[in-house]
Amino acid sequence: MRLKCIRLAGFKSFVDPTTVNFPSNMAAVVGPNGCGKSNIIDAVRWVMGESSAKNLRGESMTDVIFNGSNTRKPVTQASIELIFDNSDSTLVGEYAAFAEISIRRRVTRDAQNTYFLNGTKCRRRDITDIFLGTGLGPRSYSIIEQGMISKLIEAKPEDLRNFIEEAAGISKYKERRRETENRIRRTHENLARLTDLRDELERQLDRLHRQAQSAEKYQEFKAEERQLKAQLAALRWQALNLQVGQREAVIADQEVAFEALMAEQRSADASIERLRDGHHELSERFNLVQGRFYSVGGDIARVEQSIQHAQQRLRQLQDDMRDAETARLETESHLGHDRTLLATLGEELQTLAPEQESSAAVAEETSAGLEEAETAMHSWQEHWDSFNQRSAEPRRQAEVQQSRIQQLEHSIERLAERQRRIVDERKLLAADPEQAAIEQLAEQLTVGELQLEEQQLLEAQQADRLQELRVALQQAGQEQQQAQGELQRLTGRLASLEALQQAALNPGKGAGEWLQQHQLQNRPRVAEGLRVEAGWELAVETVLGADLQAILLDDLAGLDLQDFTEGDLRFLQSSGVASVAAGSLLDKVVANFDLSPWLAQVRPVESLDEALASRATLAAHESLISRDGYWVGRNFLRVRRASASESGVLARGQELEQLQIQLEQRSGLLEGLEERLLLMREEQQEQERLREEQRRAVQEQARLLGELKAQLSGRQAKVEQLVLRRGRLDAELQDVEQQREIEQEQLGEGRLLLQDAVEGMASDTSQREQLLAQRDGLRERLDRMRQTARQHKDHAHQLAVRLGSLRAQHDSTRQALERLEMQFERAIERREQLNLNLEEGAAPLEELRMKLEELLDRRMGVEEELKQARLALEDADRELREAERRRSQAEQQSQLLRTQLEQQRMEWQALSVRRAALTEQLLEDGYDLHGVLATLPAQASEKGWEEELLRLDARIQRLGPINLAAIDEYQQQSERKRYLDAQNADLVEALETLESVIRKIDKETRNRFKETFDQINGGLQALFPKVFGGGHAYLELPGEDLLDTGVAIMARPPGKKNSTIHLLSGGEKALTALALVFAIFKLNPAPFCMLDEVDAPLDDANVGRYARLVKEMSETVQFIYITHNKIAMEMADQLMGVTMHEPGCSRLVTVDVEEAVALVGS
Secondary structure (H helix, E strand, O other): OEEEEEEEEOEOOEOOOEEEEOOOOEEEEEOOOOOOOHHHHHHHHHHOOOOOOHHHOOOOHHHHEOOOOOOOOOOOEEEEEEEEEOOOOOOOHHHOOOOEEEEEEEEEOOOOEEEEEOOEEEOHHHHHHHOOOOOOOOOOOOEEOOOHHHHHHOOOHHHHHHHHHHHHOOHHHHHHHHHHHHHHHHHHHHHHHHHHHHHHHHHHHHHHHHHHHHHHHHHHHHHHHHHHHHHHHHHHHHHHHHHHHHHHHHHHHHHHHHHHHHHHHHHHHHHHHHHHHHHHHHHHHHHHHHHHHHHHHHHHHHHHHHHHHHHHHHHHHHHHHHHHHHHHHHHHHHHHHHHHHHHHHHHHHHHHHHHHHHHHHHHHHHHHHHHHHHHHHHHHHHHHHHHHHHHHHHHHHHHHHHHHHHHHHHHHHHHHHHHHHHHHHHHHOOOOOOHHHHHHHHHHHHHHHHHHHHHHHHHHHHHHHHHHHHHHHHHHHHHHHHHHHHHHHHHHHHHHHHHHHHHHOOOOHHHHHHHHHOOOOOOOEOHHHOEEOOOOHHHHHHHHHHHHHOEEEOOOOOOOOOOOOOOOOOEEEOOOOOOOOOOOHHHHEEOOOOOHHHHOOEEEEOOHHHHHHOHHHOOOOOEEEEOOOEEEEOOOEEEOOOOOOOOOHHHHHHHHHHHHHHHHHHHHHHHHHHHHHHHHHHHHHHHHHHHHHHHHHHHHHHHHHHHHHHHHHHHHHHHHHHHHHHHHHHHHHHHHHHHHHHHHHHHHHHHHHHHHHHHHHHHOHHHHHHHHHHHHHHHHHHHHHHHHHHHHHHHHHHHHHHHHHHHHHHHHHHHHHHHHHHHHHHHHHHHHHHHHHHHHHOOOHHHHHHHHHHHHHHHHHHHHHHHHHHHHHHHHHHHHHHHHHHHHHHHHHHHHHHHHHHHHHHHHHHHHHHHHHHHHHHHHOOOOHHHHHHHOOOOOOHHHHHHHHHHHHHHHHHOOOOOOOHHHHHHHHHHHHHHHHHHHHHHHHHHHHHHHHHHHHHHHHHHHHHHHHHHHHHHHHHHHHHHHOOOEEEEEOOOOOOOOOOOEEEEEOOOOOOOOHHHOOHHHHHHHHHHHHHHHHHHOOOOEEEEEOOOOOOOHHHHHHHHHHHHHHOOOOEEEEEOOOHHHHHOOOEEEEEEEEEOOEEEEEEEEHHHHHHHHHO
């Protein structure tokens, strides 16, 4: 696969759509600095998925879009498309059938990135997945940018490892391993959550089992409670019914009394209405008189206000009269002053006008003389400029020839020195002492390769032994995990059965307290001392029943049961001798105490049918018990089916003993496995140590072999360099001699031209002195005329300013005088108007005073009439208040009686509601009132039934919180527990599968990395001497584990003993990095390689070696490199020039070197 072309549009400086074709394997991109060459490499990295704007020399991803220039507007998006030729089917999978692969990326101004694969929209991950393992990628070793050489050679071992992994094709394995680790992490999280759920569910199951037992008792108590509550409700209904009848009689008596009070109240209301009508008439008469009184008072107030206003107006007119007279006198004084000032200014203007005219005439005459002097000076300057132009050419020619002569003399000296150095170096290169050393190194290299093969064979055998040991160790670890899991399962099962057994043998709260008080709680029980034949546990539990919880005592005589008040206690004397009854259930039991009273008369049968068939043959006190727990007597049949915690006590006890035995066996087995595992791990460590020693020996032998190869390659390269150097020195010596002859001829011509220029400069000196003397005379006359003209001009300006100021002052004084005369006339007119207003305002004041006296007399008459109306209204108010007081008393009495009546009705209604509520409650509970009343005992009382309910409620409260849905919940949670157990098994199996995948990936990664490392190390040791002409370099692994160890590069150029890679010069670092990159390419050649000015720090000799190496590798790898070096350009098959025909916009020009050479030759 190879890169066919690149299509750019709007990307950085490539604003116009541009197609860069690569028809050959050696394409060089050239051009001046800043023209956009590196943008081509940035475009390739960007399309391959580069997500860091910093690595693209920007701040954000939108910086790659063309942002405009002086002549171009910004564009809205950038698009890059790479076309790959896949005719050799390098890509595998679904794209192997395509002859061409197109990859395109587009970004818009709003930072929206879009990827296309063969024209179809895809994800960024799809692009990166295609190139996994091919050596291509945004940050792979196939793209070497400016500055990346130093970063590569100075990188940390962990970073340098990434290049080796990419060459080994491990990147896809690392991606798979990362995904597998994520799955393992998620599986562990799910397993932890599932374990928590299972633990919580087990605790819930134990709690639900106890709650279900309490719920059954609670239901029994609740049924009895409902019956008692129904009877109590019937008793309460009888009492309420009696109280309702009594209340109805009281309400009837109070309603009669209330009607009498209401009649008395209605009579009082009629009397009040009559008094209110009379009071209304008196109130209207009083309001009319009061209105007349207020009207007269208003007229009086208005007249008094008019009198006061007239007096204030007279005082205001008198003040205005005084102010007008004062203003008239001030205006008359200002008129006299302004008339005097106007006369003075007129006389001064008549004096200054003639003087100003004469001064202006003198200034005009002086200006004319100044213009004549300036014209003479200007004509001299023109003559001087033309002279300088004529005389400057010989001087310039002389300076140029002097500078040229000095430069030629220095150049001839440098050429002579260079010719001497070339002759000396040519003599030194005549001898060739390297051939014998090359033959000796070749023999040593053959011996070293044979030794290396033997050590590698030993290392492979050691690795096989170690792998077999790892497999055995893994199997032992799995056996240990299985044993631990089985031990944990047995431990959990044992704890669960012990908890159930303890709950089944729990005697209850009251009995437990009594046993603890008498220190009998740890005595053995009957169930703990029995051994029952398999299959007959349920039969024995059915016969013994609660006696299984009986406590075994040595003697029953010492028991004190006086303080035992609540619970169930059973005791059995264990000192008796166990008896035997053939054919009875006692034969199925083994015990250390006598159980014959219970089991001797019970015969075992297989089934219920057999028991029922044999019932007629039973003697007195005999019975039959089937295997499945049916107990049959001559006249009874008993079946017991208890809950899971209460039943199976005997079977559970036997299972506990078996589990204890299994637990001890598993513990012993686990200890043996752990000891075996420890021994195998110690053996593994020893084998790994031996393998590591063998690996280090192989590495040391490989390093020594690499040094021999490096020395051999270095000496061979040195011989080649000597031959090439001698040829270049001969050609260079001939060029220096030709150049020296040419420069001698140019030196003679320059000296003749210098002599002609000096002669021309001498003839211009006398003419320059005459012109300078003429300039001094003209400059002195011009300065004198300028000073005189400036004095006359200043005097004329001062007179004009003074005359203008006087004229402005005269005009302003005249205008002010006219304004004062108009103001004086207006002051006289205002004084006359004020005198007229004073005479008119004094007449109506007397008329207002007479009208005020008349209105005062009218008000006194109306005031007397208002007093009589007020007295009559007050008498009517007293009578009305007395009538309302009587009505209020009657109303209060009726209100009190109404309140009492309402209270009686409310109580009657409450009693009726309570009675009806009791009836409805009984109906809701499914009871008939009359039926309950009929079944009540004659001596039944409400208090007795309440006490009975309290006792029953206390028994319910002792049960504690009740969960009525516990039974259903217990079934549901049990089903859920089985489902979670199945899921747990699936997750454990999935986890083991994923861990197996991780181990396989790690094994493949180690093998590939080791193989690739060795091959790249050998390639570096072979290439380094070719690049440097000697020296040696090699790679080493500083870590132990091949999965994560870094890679360090050790380089020593010929003749140097550097202690670290950082002490190399810039050129040496560049050559070392190139040797490493080309070694990687030889092992795993990427489809193409891009190099951005990697030859910048190299001299011509090293550039030549670098170019020949690239040319050699171009047979298998496509190279696209940016360079400024002519030697590197000569090696290219195709030259692409990048220019900026307009500022900020790049353009591409392509030249095929072979076609260009053919055209020149023709």
